[in-house]
Each structure stands twice: as C-alpha cells, then as structure tokens.
Amino acid sequence: MATEVRTMTAGNMWKVLVQPGDAVTEGQTLFIMEVMKMEVAHESPAAGTVTAVHVAEGAEGLDADQLVVEIG
Amino acid sequence: MIEVIKPGLETSVQDWPGRIGFWNQGFPPSGPMDSWSFRLANVLVGNAPGAAGLECQYLGPTLRFDADAVIAVTGADMAPKLDGVAVPLWESVAVRAGQTLALGPAKLGTRAYIAFSGGIASEPWLGSRSTFHQAGVGGIGGSALKAGHQIPLGAGTGVAGRRVKPEARPPIHGDKRWDVEVCAGPNDDWIDAAGQERFLSADWKLSGKSNRTGFRLEGPEWTFAEKAYNKGPEHGSLPSNIIDHGYPLGAINLAGQTPIILVSDGPSMGGFINPYTVPQAAFWKLGQSRPGDIYHFRLVSVERAQAMAREMKALCTEASII
Numbered sequence: 001m002a003t004e005v006r007t008m009t010a011g012n013m014w015k016v017l018v019q020p021g022d023a024v025t026e027g028q029t030l031f032i033m034e035v036m037k038m039e040v041a042h043e044s045p046a047a048g049t050v051t052a053v054h055v056a057e058g059a060e061g062l063d064a065d066q067l068v069v070e071i072g
Numbered sequence: 073m074i075e076v077i078k079p080g081l082e083t084s085v086q087d088w089p090g091r092i093g094f095w096n097q098g099f100p101p102s103g104p105m106d107s108w109s110f111r112l113a114n115v116l117v118g119n120a121p122g123a124a125g126l127e128c129q130y131l132g133p134t135l136r137f138d139a140d141a142v143i144a145v146t147g148a149d150m151a152p153k154l155d156g157v158a159v160p161l162w163e164s165v166a167v168r169a170g171q172t173l174a175l176g177p178a179k180l181g182t183r184a185y186i187a188f189s190g191g192i193a194s195e196p197w198l199g200s201r202s203t204f205h206q207a208g209v210g211g212i213g214g215s216a217l218k219a220g221h222q223i224p225l226g227a228g229t230g231v232a233g234r235r236v237k238p239e240a241r242p243p244i245h246g247d248k249r250w251d252v253e254v255c256a257g258p259n260d261d262w263i264d265a266a267g268q269e270r271f272l273s274a275d276w277k278l279s280g281k282s283n284r285t286g287f288r289l290e291g292p293e294w295t296f297a298e299k300a301y302n303k304g305p306e307h308g309s310l311p312s313n314i315i316d317h318g319y320p321l322g323a324i325n326l327a328g329q330t331p332i333i334l335v336s337d338g339p340s341m342g343g344f345i346n347p348y349t350v351p352q353a354a355f356w357k358l359g360q361s362r363p364g365d366i367y368h369f370r371l372v373s374v375e376r377a378q379a380m381a382r383e384m385k386a387l388c389t390e391a392s393i394i
Contacts, residue, residue, distance in 0.1 A: 007177075008131055008177055009081060009130040009131045009177050009178070010130060010177070010178060010182065010362040010363070011130065011280055011362065011363050012280035012363045012364065014280070034280040034281070034363075035081070035130055035280055035362075035363060036081070036082060036129065036130070036282065036283040036284075037280075037281050037282070037283050038081070038082070038283075040081070060277075060280070060363060060364040061248065061362070061363060061364020061365065062364075063179075064130075064131075064176075064177030064178060064179060065177060065179070
C-alpha cells in the first residue's frame with residue numbers, strides 16, 4: 001500500500017535523506033525541514049521502499065501538507 | 073485549567089504590549105508578533121486587548137479543557153477543530169469541559185492566536201506573562217508549551233457568537249509578497265545614495281533562519297557612505313561596525329552584509345548599524361509571512377508610523393465586533 005509523507009509545516013527543505021529505491025524502516029527520518037532556526041524531522045510512518053521524492057534539498061518557501069516522499 | 077496534549081511547533085503564552093520597561097537591562101518586550109490578530113482575539117472573548125493568550129507558530133497545539141470556557145482563534149488559518157468539528161476563525165466560541173481543541177499546520181498565514189475569556193492566569197514576571205524562552209522567564213515555566221503543561225485560566229465573562237467585522241481584520245494573504253513599511257534610521261546615513269535606493273527597490277527574501285529574535289533577509293549587496301569607512305578604530309573594522317549602541321525594536325540590523333530585522337525577542341544593543349527600522353504597526357506582516365516570502369520595503373515618516381499604531385489600536389476595540 002502506498003504511503004505519502006507530507007510537510008507538517010511551511011518552511012524550507014534543509015535535508016532530503018532518501019532517494020527512490022531506498023528501503024526505509026518505520027520511524028526512519030526521511031527529510032528535515034528548517035523553520036524558525038529549528039530542524040523539523042519527518043519520519044516514515046511505515047516500512048517500505050521509496051518510490052518517489054518530489055522536493056529537492058534546499059527548496060524554499062514550501063507550504064504545509066505538500067507531498068514530499070512516496071513509499072511503496 | 074487547560075492541559076497541553078500536543079504543544080505544536082513553538083506555542084507560547086504572550087501578552088501585549090509585553091514586558092515593557094526593561095530594554096535598558098537587556099530584556100525585550102516579547103509579546104505577540106501579530107498584535108493586531110492577538111488583540112482582536114481578546115476583544116472577542118471580552119478581555120482587555122492585552123490579556124495573556126497563546127501564540128501558535130506554523131503548527132498549532134492540541135489542548136484539552138477541564139472547565140467550560142469561551143475562546144476565539146484569530147490570525148493564521150490552522151483549521152482549528154473542537155472535538156473534530158471545525159471552529160470558525162475571528163469568532164467567539166463556547167467550549168465545554170472535557171472538549172479538545174486541535175490546531176493543525178498553518179494553511180494561510182503563519183501565526184494563529186487563541187484567546188480565553190478571563191485570560192491565561194500564569195505567574196507574571198517583571199509585570200508580564202509573555203514568554204521569553206531564551207531567558208527562561210514568563211509563560212508556563214519559562215518555555216514554549218510542552219505536552220503535559222497545565223495552563224491556568226482566569227474567570228471570564230465571554231459570550232459566544234461575536235465576530236470581527238471583515239474590514240477590521242488584518243489582510244493576511246497567501247501571495248508571498250509583502251509591502252512592509254520602514255522608517256529611515258537611525259543609521260541610514262552610513263549607507264550611500266545608491267545603497268539606499270537599492271534597499272527600497274529590491275526584493276528581500278525571508279530566510280528559514282528566522283524566529284522571534286530576528287528575521288534574516290537575503291538580497292543584494294549593501295554599499296556604504298564615506299563615514300562607514302572613515303571612522304575611529306573604536307567602531308570596528310567592517311563598514312557595518314559601529315561603537316556599541318542601543319538598538320530600536322524593529323531595527324533592520326546590518327551584520328556585515330546580512331540584514332536581520334530585530335523583533336519581539338531581539339537584542340537591545342550591539343555593534344552593528346541599523347540603517348532602517350520596521351515600525352511596530354507593521355510587525356503583523358512579519359508575523360504572518362513565512363520563509364521564501366518576499367518583502368518590499370516602503371519608506372514612511374515616524375509620524376505616519378505612529379499614526380498607523382493609533383489606527384491599529386482603534387481597530388482592536390469593541391467597535392470592530394458584530
């Protein structure tokens with residue numbers, strides 16, 4: 001079943017830690033946003049394989065609820 | 073009493089105008105970044121405009137009420153829900169004991185405000201309940217909200233179903249460009265004519281490295297007047313260095329080539345020049361913008377900035393309620 005991981009907040013994409021094809025475990029950090037000088041880590045809600053990454057590291061001005069990583 | 077179930081990204085108790093009178097000892101006023109939305113939330117629930125409430129930033133909190141209350145949510149749209157039912161913004165709402173209020177990520181704007189009839193009755197410090205978490209003072213235990221915190225409320229007389237007239241609300245928008253008023257000075261004479269013209273015509277992008285201390289801007293290089301180079305050694309070696317002096321709240325502080333707007337939790341002094349100052353009546357625009365947004369600065373007189381503050385104060389009253 002496909003899982004979508006979306007931005008929890010508006011902000012900038014500080015680090016993208018996975019790429020398509022990577023196997024991930026539940027709770028693994030997929031990407032980290034930067035907002036108010038804080039790092040906001042986004043974790044995988046499920047184990048699986050990354051099928052798509054939609055936002056590049058360094059991207060600025062993201063909105064909340066934007067699709068970043070898809071896990072198959 | 074309210075129990076914090078989820079704290080949000082950095083939710084804090086604030087009051088307005090905050091901790092006034094201690095700037096000369098290094099304590100900033102703190103208080104809400106968007107005092108327009110904040111004050112209207114208080115007016116909706118029958119409080120004095122400056123009573124202590126919550127500032128929610130980017131991602132809001134989840135709160136459980138253990139007593140009946142009247143609340144209002146204003147500012148950014150974080151899609152608030154009471155036991156799963158949508159709560160209207162800019163309107164006073166009755167909450168029953170046992171209900172849970174949940175705010176999500178900001179969909180429009182950046183900072184939402186929650187006022188409670190009777191206000192938050194936390195312990196004041198130096199005359200204010202505002203949280204200044206870098207010094208560990210004010211609010212609940214001197215920090216942003218944490219899960220498990222208990223927030224005491226005062227006794228209120230709020231009434232549900234009161235709304236803010238649409239024309240009295242701050243025009244929070246999502247088009248990512250903001251026209252922000254500035255006053256010249258105190259150190260605009262350290263910038264050359266081309267640099268002054270460039271500052272007022274350029275697009276300045278808000279950096280992700282921005283918080284309630286400072287709003288960092290990215291834009292063109294600055295160029296300086298003769299006095300920035302030809303000065304006594306006590307000023308320091310960079311053109312933007314000046315002998316340590318007091319900073320105005322809202323100063324656009326130039327550290328080397330990086331301008332940082334010093335806001336509600338900012339420093340009171342230092343050794344960099346402040347070519348321009350954002351007046352407090354324009355702070356709501358800073359508070360409702362987000363990283364990647366573009367500021368365009370527009371010069372106004374000090375008299376105009378003071379008039380803006382008076383106009384905003386007149387809007388944050390019973391006259392704006394229907």
